[in-house]
């Protein structure tokens with residue numbers, strides 16, 4: 479129930495009957511529970527499950543650039559409707575913020591952030607009040623504070639060689655940040671692990687890499703994209719075949735790898751970014767100038 483409805487049910491005079499007090503308490507408890515559940519949900523890492531299927535993409539908007547990244551903050555701190563856009567994969571250092579989808583569609587920005595550096599690829603993510611991105615042509619992930627508009631920290635990616643190994647579409651996409659129920663990840667490729675994908679967890683308090691996984695995927699240069707949901711790393715086979723599959727999954731909780739063979743549609747046949755939003759439980763993607771989302775279904779407990 480939205481807050482505006484709550485006001486109508488609140489007692490307006492001092493002659494409050496015990497029944498209305500009780501009703502108000504019930505409503506307050508219900509509101510508190512809803513809020514708690516939302517906050518709790520993002521931390522509910524033990525109850526989330528594997529992806530069962532990916533639905534057809536839903537097209538929301540179109541953009542001048544053919545490649546880019548768009549997202550909402552999965553923690554909701556930047557606003558549950560706020561959209562952030564990082565257009566293009568090189569030479570850009572301006573992030574656009576839109577109040578909501580309607581404003582995004584008409585191109586009315588609420589704010590623009592001028593980053594201290596340009597970025598590489600389409601792997602930038604917002605996680606709470608911070609934007610994480612790969613500083614162009616470096617092995618650094620920059621943590622940028624969107625509230626103070628200052629660089630907060632620099633996370634060094636040991637073993638990463640810039641612009642050396644990246645997804646099949648190119649675009650210096652060798653460092654792909656991701657968020658799931660467990661926190662912040664970076665999926666990346668370099669010269670090691672036979673040029674296959676690595677996944678690393680990032681401690682967002684200490685601003686360091688905490689775990690590395692050398693995955694038995696196809697080579698990154700043959701891969702469409704990858705993302706993490708519920709501690710499972712999923713790889714999409716192709717970025718430009720209209721019909722493709724998620725052909726690799728690795729559960730970091732159990733160490734089990736499998737081919738889930740989940741059908742995936744690149745509707746506009748140039749999918750430059752795919753990322754999971756654990757708050758909305760959908761995939762966000764930027765497919766040949768279009769900003770799309772994919773609904774997901776998850777396995778039962």
Ligand SMILES: [Ca+2]
Pocket residue numbers: 654655656703704705751752753
């Ligand atoms: Ca991705």
